[in-house]
Amino acid sequence: xxxxxxxxxxxxxxxxxxxxxxxxxxxxxxxxxxxxxxxxxxxxxxxxxxxxxxxxxxxxxxxxxxxxxxxxxxxxxxxxxxxxxxxxxxxxxxxxxxxxxxxxxxxxxxxxxxxxxxxx
Amino acid sequence: xxxxxxxxxxxxxxxxxxxxxxxxxxxxxxxxxxxxxxxxxxxxxxxxxxxxxxxxxxxxxxxxxxxxxxxxxxxxxxxxxxxxxxxxxxxxxxxxxxxxxxxxxxxxxxxxxxxxxxxxxxxxxxxxxxxxxxxxxxxxxxxxxxxxxxxxxxxxxxxxxxxxxxxxxxxxxxxxxxxxxxxxxxxxxxxxxxxxxxxxxxxx
Numbered sequence: 417x418x419x420x421x422x423x424x425x426x427x428x429x430x431x432x433x434x435x436x437x438x439x440x441x442x443x444x445x446x447x448x449x450x451x452x453x454x455x456x457x458x459x460x461x462x463x464x465x466x467x468x469x470x471x472x473x474x475x476x477x478x479x480x481x482x483x484x485x486x487x488x489x490x491x492x493x494x495x496x497x498x499x500x501x502x503x504x505x506x507x508x509x510x511x512x513x514x515x516x517x518x519x520x521x522x523x524x525x526x527x528x529x530x531x532x533x534x535x536x
Numbered sequence: 537x538x539x540x541x542x543x544x545x546x547x548x549x550x551x552x553x554x555x556x557x558x559x560x561x562x563x564x565x566x567x568x569x570x571x572x573x574x575x576x577x578x579x580x581x582x583x584x585x586x587x588x589x590x591x592x593x594x595x596x597x598x599x600x601x602x603x604x605x606x607x608x609x610x611x612x613x614x615x616x617x618x619x620x621x622x623x624x625x626x627x628x629x630x631x632x633x634x635x636x637x638x639x640x641x642x643x644x645x646x647x648x649x650x651x652x653x654x655x656x657x658x659x660x661x662x663x664x665x666x667x668x669x670x671x672x673x674x675x676x677x678x679x680x681x682x683x684x685x686x687x688x689x690x691x692x693x694x695x696x697x698x699x700x701x702x703x704x705x706x707x708x709x710x711x712x713x714x715x716x717x718x719x720x721x722x723x724x725x726x727x728x729x730x731x732x733x734x735x736x737x738x739x740x
Contacts, residue, residue, distance in 0.1 A: 518578025
């Protein structure tokens, strides 16, 4: 039977990385990511508080700015806090398959309601 | 289990099963569950976007009731709970049970603060005339954010369970994956809120 904590050369479990290497400086990285997330959240609130800078509330610039910060936060949490950076790529594929399907549900419903063709 | 050859109960060690994916079965199952949860929340967010504006005379709309500074603070609290959660996972993987418990408690408290904020927000909205059946907007909004709140509450229960197991000495280092899997769920709940905060609260 294979060692249950080793998953092959390409994929090392986070338990192996964290547990066997107690000095691995990942906690500092986590704190840095949390600071970046806090800054991005502050940016979102600033965009909402000063919409004129981005072309006005609901303008393409305003929505784009918020979508960029939202997806940056989403990616950072998934990639670092959920260990997708270090885990087997299959997990990334499984998760983003679900996510992309969810986006397709949204697009399908909007197409059904002719939102895109009739301008909402 | 009773062993007839020995003539008494013996402790049974269950072998760790190999996988042909290179990933532990439990972790893969949790990720598959989270992938399916994307579809659940995708459906709820889509429904909200379709019904976000109430019909005339059906009570207040989103711009009239949302308190962005308050919700921003709640979002910050939930984001920071993701940090304490990942630090808890890191602690048990290093065998540091004292810090594991401290970070689990911190995560549960931050999650509780978020849920308390949501209860306060719902109460304030209700007092402003926005009940669950007031309008299509209110039903979609309460349905989406309520489902998320239930997920956070379930996460808190899981965290407290992990804490109790640790206090009873039933969470050794080689079971660190249990904490990691609870952590995956917790981070997912945070991910969903990142989407809700931007799409529901900030983008008109």
